[in-house]
Amino acid sequence: MREISDSPAGDALAVAQLVRALERVDVYLRSGLDPALLEDLMISPLESDAELNRLISRFSNGILLGNAPLTCTRIAADSV
Numbered sequence: 001m002r003e004i005s006d007s008p009a010g011d012a013l014a015v016a017q018l019v020r021a022l023e024r025v026d027v028y029l030r031s032g033l034d035p036a037l038l039e040d041l042m043i044s045p046l047e048s049d050a051e052l053n054r055l056i057s058r059f060s061n062g063i064l065l066g067n068a069p070l071t072c073t074r075i076a077a078d079s080v
Helices: 002-006 012-024 035-040 049-058
Strands: 028-030 044-046
Touching: 028 049, 035 044, 044 049
Parallel strands: 028 044
Antiparallel strands: none
């Protein structure tokens, strides 16, 4: 986070939000991005719908965001 704040880029806010999320939870991403790139970012790549379905079936809670770049989320102050 210090590096981000020292040299803010146009996407610094999105990067800061991702860093905060990765500090708190495991993040999995189903995308066409190179899995090695995602792993370097500490994001677990999901390479198929079958893999996504297996992951969903393993957990009793979590959040699945479809078309996440267009999603706006808020966390209630009392749940932090």
